[in-house]
Amino acid sequence: MTGKLQVQNDKLTVRKEIPLFSLRLTxxxxxxxxxxxxxxxxxxxxxxxxxxxxxxxxxxxxxxxxxxxxxxxxxxxxxxxxxxxxxxxxxxxxxxxxxxxxxxxxxxxxxxxxxxxxxxxxxxxxxxxxxxxxxxxxxxxxxxxxxxxxxxxxxxxxxxxxxxxxxxxxxxxxxxxxxxxxxxxxxxxxxxxxxxxxxxxxxxxxxxxxxxxxxxxxxxxxxxxxxxxxxxxxxxxxxxxxxxxxxxxQLKNLLENVRRRRENARYLSEQFSDISIFQLPKEQPEGESSYNLYSILLNLNKMNVSRDKFLELLKEERITAQVHYPRPLHKQPVFEKDAADISLPISEDLSQRIFSLPVHPLLTQEDLEFIVKGMKKVVKQALN
Ligand SMILES: Cc1ncc(COP(=O)(O)O)c(C=O)c1O
Structure with missing residues (x-):
């Protein structure tokens, strides 16, 4: 895996990329x-x-x-x-x-x-x-x-x-x-x-x-x-x-892992709360998300780069982000012919502006801080 050089305790170390999903079997x-x-x-x-x-x-x-x-x-x-x-x-x-x-x-x-x-x-x-x-x-x-x-x-x-x-x-x-x-x-x-x-x-x-x-x-x-x-x-x-x-x-650890996902999501949302180009994840008033994904909407009007360029800049900071989903289903070739006259503006808009960040339970506090730091740097570059 490629890495980014980082100074840690006066030593040069290689920072691994943070994956979107991670799994370690016990x-x-x-x-x-x-x-x-x-x-x-x-x-x-x-x-x-x-x-x-x-x-x-x-x-x-x-x-x-x-x-x-x-x-x-x-x-x-x-x-x-x-x-x-x-x-x-x-x-x-x-x-x-x-x-x-x-x-x-x-x-x-x-x-x-x-x-x-x-x-x-x-x-x-x-x-x-x-x-x-x-x-x-x-x-x-x-x-x-x-x-x-x-x-x-x-x-x-x-x-x-x-x-x-x-x-x-x-x-x-x-x-x-x-x-x-x-x-x-x-x-x-x-x-x-x-x-x-x-x-x-x-x-x-x-x-x-x-x-x-x-x-x-x-x-x-x-x-x-x-x-x-x-x-x-x-x-x-x-x-x-x-x-x-x-x-x-796996079932034995499910609820603890979900608790960690929720805690990671809460930390990211706190840290990103003042970023004006982000719409952060929102739950129903009585819903508790299990945060399989932490997905953010970008306000592209206030940015000087596209969503894809934004993700490339994140990649340079060793943060993996992905798009879920880049095309709504009524625009998929397999369904398009039966859905030609349908317009679903929210789904179409989300697919252009959304991206997901790592939120999995194996993230350490150091990983989370690394994501926040890299993200803030990229946001600065991306602002108009
Ligand atoms: C919303 C949703 N439905 C259904 C599936 C299908 O599950 P599987 O990949 O286990 O067939 C997935 C898997 O990615 C999914 O995310």
Whole structure:
């Protein structure tokens, strides 16, 4: 890894670049995985069941279904809740899988705009797009930041919509003191390594509804209700026991890691509070973000450089920043032809001005101070 020369205690040292995401597995985590590998039982089995029980209990849901990725979680959840031709309200400002999996079950994603402060689905905009074919809403707790859950539930109740929450980035987030994984109808998680907890690849669905639980379990594994007896068309989206072993260990540290993410975010926000070209992350009044990402909006009108140049300058200061997301989904080539007449000004604007900084739990106080110092230097260069 390249580094920046720094004077520290009168010595020249090399400062490593601060990565956006970082992961260090503990000896305990590695041992538990190795134990399962040594048992020779590599498929889905009792360790997956134990992981599901512990996950459901931590988030306060009745049931959990482990799957092979966050994308698989969404695919199974949509397949359980929707029929071909249904319309689903989806925010345009999110990762592709929230919408692509709607299309994969033959339903239609209807793109909605997001709130300019929290970057999550705007329930008022979504309400305007409801038709007799609208059967579900798929809000995303983007970057770990809970949506306006109360308003979304009210909307869903009024129009009899199912809610499929995309919580891929939101393990450990809360709303009105309640874990976001405990809300109806289905909540979908990812365990990709950049997430708040990981199993390598992997995912989980939580629900309180017994019949949705049974249906998701069938869909996960070829619709097989008895040995080679298939009552539904399904997938192979099973997790494995050695991945679940890592999940069980990761779960033990989840809440502490989320606490650290929140503390890091609070520190960054305090330090950046007087930077006039920044709009800092904002939570719902009753939301507690789990800060999978710390994302800032730039006021480009007051700057003499573009967002991309700004990120290059940060890179020179050894700070990794990235754009989530540079293109809203209604402008993606794969969706554009069906969404040609749609204008979603907030999503379009955010994608031009947003960037994410490291906020992960392995950041030390020294790292945080390094980020703040580098950032202040770059802001000075970038101001008109
Ligand atoms: C909002 C969102 N939804 C869904 C996914 C899909 O998860 P996975 O990568 O585990 O398939 C991701 C992963 O990046 C995501 O960020």
């Amino acid at each position: 000896d305990e985590e590695i041992s538990r995985v190795v134990e399962v590998l040594q048992s020779g039982k590599l498929r889905e089995g009792p360790v997956c069941r134990a992981f599901e029980e512990k996950f459901a209990s931590l988030v306060g849901a009745n049931f959990a279904i482990s799957v092979s990725s966050g994308t698989a979680a969404l695919h199974v959840a949509y397949a359980a809740a929707l029929s071909p031709g249904d319309e689903v309200l989806v925010p345009s400002f999110t990762f592709i899988a929230t919408a692509s999996m709607v299309s994969m079950v033959g339903a239609k994603p209807v793109f909605c705009d997001v709130d300019p402060n929290t970057f999550t689905l705007d329930p008022d905009d979504a309400a305007k797009r409801i038709t007799p074919r609208t059967k579900a809403i798929a809000p995303v707790h983007l970057f770990g930041n809970p949506c306006n859950i109360e308003k979304i539930i009210n909307l869903a109740q009024k129009y009899n919509l199912k809610i499929i929450w995309d919580a891929a980035q939101a393990h450990g987030a809360k709303y009105q003191k309640q874990d976001i994984g405990s809300f109806d109808d289905l909540v979908c998680y990812s365990f990709y390594p950049s997430k708040n907890m990981t199993t390598g690849e992997g995912g989980m669905i939580t629900t309180n509804d017994q019949s949705l639980y049974q249906k998701c379990k069938l869909l996960r594994s070829h619709g097989q209700s008895g040995k080679y007896y298939h009552t539904l068309l399904g997938f192979n989206y099973r997790l494995t026991d050695f991945m679940a072993a890592l999940g069980i260990e």
